[in-house]
Amino acid sequence: xxxxxxxxCNIYTIxxxxxxxxxxxxxxxxxxxSIEDKYGKYRRKLKEETHKL
Numbered sequence: 019x020x021x022x023x024x025x026x027c028n029i030y031t032i033x034x035x036x037x038x039x040x041x042x043x044x045x046x047x048x049x050x051x052s053i054e055d056k057y058g059k060y061r062r063k064l065k066e067e068t069h070k071l
Contacts, residue, residue, distance in 0.1 A: 020045045 022043035023029070024036035036043055 022046065 019032055022031050022033070023046045024031065024039065024041050024043050026041035027036060027039050029036055029038050030046075031037055031043060034043060035041065
């Protein structure tokens with residue numbers, strides 16, 4: 019059993035087809051962990067711009 023995401027409406031589900039729109043779903047994986055965090059500065063900048071920091 020794996021987490022899946024609908025290509026059409028971006029709904030998460032465990033089923034092979036979307037329960038909302040009956041669209042195709044793909045298995046989603048979390049991003050690979052890295053100590054270097056090469057996208058960290060972009061994430062922090064986005065949080066700063068949206069005042070979420």
